Each structure stands twice: as C-alpha cells, then as structure tokens.
Amino acid sequence: MERSDAPVVIFIGQPNCGKSTLFNAIAGPKAQTSNFPGTTVKHTHSLVSIEGRLLNVIDLPGTYSLHPTDPAEKVALRHLFIEKPDAIINVVDASILGRSLELTLELVEMNLPMIVALNMTDLAEKKGISIDAAQLEARLGVPVIPTIAAHGRGVAELLEAAFRCLAANCRGTRPRWTNDVETAIERLREAIPADFSCVANPRFTAIQMIESGHLFCADFLSEIAPDLKTCLDEVRTELSAKRGLPAYEVLAAERHHLSQKIFEESGRVAHRIRRGWSERLDDVLMHPWLGYPVLILVLLTFFFAIFKIGGPLETLLLKPFADLRLVLEARLDSRLLFHLVDGLLQGIGGGVAIVLPYFVPLLLLMALLEDVGYLARAGFLLDTFMHRIGLHGKSVSPFILGFGCNVPAIVATRILESRRDRILTSLLIPFIPCSARTTIILALVAFFLGPWWALGFYVFNILLVALLGRLLTVFFRTSSPGLILEIPTLKVPALKNVLLKVYVQLKSFVRFAWPLLIGGSVVLGLIQSFHWDAIINTILSPLVAGALGLPRELGVTLVFGFLRKELSLLMMLQALGVGYRDLLTVITREQMIVFTVFVSFFIPCLSTFAILWKEVGRRIAFLSAALSVSVAIALSVLVRLLI
C-alpha cells in the first residue's frame, strides 16, 4: 500500500489519559509524554506498519471536550474536523471514566468509525474501580479494548480492532437526548440547507451550533443562511426557557449525567473510591505548610544531583581532549591548520566533555519530574506567588520546562487560555536558565568558585524573573482568568518511558545542536587564523572591555553565543587560547561572574527567537530580544560594580 493512502487514525482523549504513552507503544518513540495536562501541544505523525499493513497514526493534544478553551485544544479539533480521519481511537482514563466518557459521547455523534481504548485499567483497579468492557461496548456501540499503555498490554488487540473497525466501518449508537432536546436538535438539523458545509454530519453540526459559544460566528451565518440563523436562535431560546439555563448548559448537563449513568452501569466501585498512596502522599505534597519545604527539597536535590554527576564526569572526559590539544599544538606548525583542527577539537570535545555530563542528568530528572506528575503540584503551590507577577499556577509548568530548554517551554504555553498570559509567560521564559546556560553556570561558576555560588546565581535568576514579571504586568493590564488546573493522580513513572524521552531529546541534540557547536568552533578557528576576530573584538570592545571590564578577546564569543549558548563558553577557551584547567590564569573570578551573568541574559538563542516569532508573533520576539539585551547590559554593569 502506497504511503499516502494508508488509513489515517487519530488518537484523541482528555489530557493525561495516556494517549502519548499508547502512541509510543505503537509508533515507537515519537510523542512526548508526561503527567501534566497539555504535554503534547503539537501533533505528532507516524507511519506504522503492522504485519505489512500500513497505518498513519496521529497523536493529538489532549482536549476535555469538542469546544476548545486553549490553543492546544484548537490544534486537536482543527485536526479532527478538517483532516477527516478514517478512524478515531478515543483513549479513555478508566480511573476517571465518568468524566472521560463525556468526550466519548461527543465523538460518537460524529458517526465516524471509532474505537475506545480503555486505558490505565490497572490504576482504576488500585482505586477500587473495575470496568466491564463488554457492558460498556454494548452501551456505546463501539469496540472497547482494555489497555495498560505503560506496560504495552492490550496494544496488539487495539491495533487488531482498529483494522477490523476500518474494514467493517463500525460506528457507535448515537446517545438519545431527552425528548424536548431531541426535538430541538432534529428541528435545527432539518433547517440546515443541503449545501451547508457540515462538520462530520448535519446532526453533529446542529448540536455543535447549539452548544457553541460566541454564537458560532453569527454574522457569517446570518449572511449565508439567514433562516438557519433564526431557527438556531429560536431553538436556543426555547431550550433555555424550558430549563431556565442557557442552551449550551442544558446539553452539557445532560451529557454529564448520561456519561455518569453509563459509568455506573458498566463499572463496579468498591464501597467508596479508595484513598491510595497517591492521595496520602498528596496530603503532604500539597499541604499548605509541608508542601513548600518538599518543593525546595525537590529543587535542591535537582540542582545538586546534576552538579554531583556532571562535575566529576566533566573532569574525567576533559582530560583526553586537553592532552590531545597539547600534542596538536606541538606538532602542527601551520597556523591555519592548527586553528581549524583546534576548532574541530573544541567543538567535539566541548559537546562530549562539557555539555553532555550536565545535559543528560538534567533531561533524566526533568522527565522523571514530569512523569510523576509533580509539575501540577508545583503549579498549585506556586500559584499565590505567580499572582504577585501577574500570572497563575498554570504558567509554572512552562517555566519549569524552561530549565530544560526554552523552546519546548514556549510551545507549552499553548495550554494557557488567555493570549495575555501566553505573551507574558513567553516573554519571561528566555530569562529561565536553559540546559545550555546550566552547563555554563555549573562548568564555570560551580566548577571554579564552588556550588554555593552557582546556587546563588539560580536564586538571583529566579528573583530576576519575578521582578521582570512584576514590571511587565504594568504593561499587560488585562487581568488573567482565574486558575483552573487539573491535578492528575501521582503515577509511578515507567522507566522505559523516561529513558525513551531522554533518548528522543538527546537524539535531537546530537542531530541539530552538536553540529552547530562543532561548526561554530571551526568557523571561529578560521576567523582567528585570518585575524578577523580582532576586528570583531575592536567593534565590541566598548561594550566588552569598557562596560563589562572583560578581556577584549571575548567579544567574538558573545556573537556566537546567539547561535547556541554553550558556544560562548567553548569559544571563550579558544578565544583566550588557553586550556580549560588553567582558565583562572587568564581571567579573574569577578570577570567570570560578569561573563556568566551577561551570557545568561544577553539574548535568547536563535532557536528560542525563532519559536517566539512562530508562537507569539514577530513583535513579541523582537521585544523579547530588546528586553534581554538591555537587562543583560544593565545587570552585568551592576554586578561588575558590586563585586
């Protein structure tokens, strides 16, 4: 079967139902999974072949209902409505089936071939809930396949059912609404003109219209189908008159109770939902007073674990590169050849010996933190402090992701409902030290001046973000909508999943970032051999030497820092023409701190700038760059005067 006509199957489900884990089990390590609502914020495609049969599988961001409340959900719905998949796999969290079914009932109305993957049945059992899949299947009219994605159980049966469903074109039995709602829907359905571009089918479009918010682009409707518009208004006023609730609430309430009824019919709950270890642990994690020391402890262990693993690993790996460099220096006499080879060596050596020792443990700990579900708890604890800087708990997750890398963090702001929150959070994220800057802070400040200096730098950094947030809210006056953040149950992270996630991010580092490091170093080698670096240094010297009091040769390294932050560290050694060990002979401790402060804030790296442009627009991207440069210069000069 040719690539393009493989049937398209989409995974859709509510946040945290295990969609991406299931997708990973089928399609291999593509999607990013974590235990925080809104991890998959952009969709991932994957062509999967099972015993020679091709399937085009798409993993979408989680959505609670077919009415989007944030940009991530809009991505899911655009895909569902416009791309018209051949079949839907609705992944459902068995431990909260009562709510998960609300989305299922909306999907069934689309009358597309569909299967329900009853996921996390093990978690449900632990809570004392056992679901009778056959009963649920009879009630919904679509195949229901119990799965445990984290352990890959039920995945084969699910795929088998997908192929059967595609062949037999199996569709669900549409739920019956109460009489007055049913007649209202039917009346509106008949009023839809034949040529009206319906989504999925007229009945589904009718229901969507009644339920949609801002009158479903009312003006567009009254132009092209005025009688449909009047019929819609009549139906709405009629429904709300009868029930004393706005029309959309009548439907929402009915679907809510229907889904709970189906849950009660097909599930047995042991007397009361049992309070497992997860709830008891939560009493401590989110305790008004105990929660904060635990949060600080988690962040401290985070920092010291990375430092304790990275430091020794770095010294160990640096040795061979330093020795090789000495040998080279003696052997190669021609200046150009030496600089080229030295550049290459610095690039490769830098990647292996300086970046990876800190990058890998950081990725591992971030993945663990996400999969356990601690990010949502941190969001709850930090919400009051976030209010001080005009944001709320939901921005905590993008901020914490920013410690890994700013790019996925800015994409993750899609879970924020209001654009104002998205812009404010995206403007602050470039000030969060990403893994590259963590490498610089640890490899320079911690390595030469001790871990407490580095920790001090992090605290200073977080206070700066808070201060900047406070200032920026002056310009972003509109108040942000209140916090509504789901706290998913704590989960024991599946090691396979965590390693998978680290592997995916490591692969993209090796494929994209490392070549840039090597390329940058080689280019600097070239510039040095032709003495162009002297020109760049003189141009920048008023800033570098004058304002910051740093050696002139560092001018060119700052330019390269725009490509990748680690470059300014690697090239600092190259520019000062000295090995890593004896750095302190050429630069004083104070200068090292000023250099770290300046490099950390002076401009978001190229990829962060590009993602800002794409996600929140050109104007904000340039505003962020200008903000970074001015803050960096002001801070560095201040730091220089103080120490």
Place this chain on the structure above:
Amino acid sequence: MTLLQAPQDAPLRIVDIAGGENVRRRLFSLGFNIGDRVALAGRSILRGPVLVRNLDLGVTVAVGRGIAQKIMIEAADGTI
C-alpha cells in the same frame, strides 16, 4: 454558601456556579457540573488556590480563589 467557606473534606453538593460563561464552560469540561457531589480537599496559604475533588468521578482540580468564591455549595447530606 461558597466553596471557600466550606469545611474541609465534608461532602458537599454544587448548587450553582456564579461565574461567566467562560468559567462555567471550563468547569463543566473538567467534570464539575451543577448537582455534583464534591469536597473541599485542601487549601493553599496566602489566599492561594483551593483543591476541590469530585467525589463521584475521583477528579481533583486546583481552583483559583476568585473562582472558588463563585461556586455555590450546600452540604450533601443536609447537615449545614
């Protein structure tokens, strides 16, 4: 009585949600509808968010203080 004034862990029932359409829709989509049995599962410090748990669904949501004041509740077994 609003959710904020409720005693912790006592079974309650949502009587009404006074917020605008946006807040109501977001709460409905998370499984919190009028008539549901809920409980105030926890509070944060310094006027922070509260935790509200849907007893039938087993879903826990952190809700900002402003929104918690809009969720009208009564005791589920009529004691308050």
